[in-house]
Amino acid sequence: MKIIDYLKEKFPSLELVPSIYYQWDIGIHFSLGGDIYQFKENDELNLERFQLVYTQASTIFDELFDQDDDLFLVANMYKHKTNEKCIRKLKVYHPFIKCKSNLNRIQVKTYPYPFEGDGAVEYEMQQFSLLCKPGDLRVNKLLKAACNEDFPLKPRFGGYSISYPDVFFVNITKDIIFFVYDDRGCEVIALDAEQIHPLYENHRDWVEEGDKKPI
Known part of the structure; x- marks a missing residue:
């Protein structure tokens, strides 16, 4: 199966780029980090915030994905069409996949x-x-790298020439898509509202008031 075929069947109007929450009727937008600012008064990074963000992102993932679920790990890399000197090797898969033989199954379009x-x-x-399973991935490190987009923290994704890669977890067993856009928040959409209703009930305090009404 290819990701393009799955999306055409299950999410036909969706473009797998940031702001999936605004493209689909069934979804949740979570704000991460609480009220903790990214920097301390002395301009040092506030690691307390990032630890909270990592925990929140991991908690959401664990409630959405079971170890036996099938998922697509999708990475969008934005690049110059012709200026190859600006392109570095993509580092979204190799550092975060447990079995390196799976790298041979990566598809690209x-x-x-x-x-x-x-x-x-x-x-x-x-x-x-x-196409893989959660157990094939170092999920917590992947989530941290997504959260670290704007800051000099490790782990980080590589390969970008004009913008940081966007990474999506597409659960094809439950028809759920999870996207952490950076340390500020993440988006969850689903084919069936019942699949993500418990997630909303468990963590509705992570949802801004303006986002609760449409949910």
């Missing part, structure tokens, strides 16, 4: 650059995908 802006025609998006 190139799409137009999905965002508007000056010079957008000069860029493109390469979408990588791997």
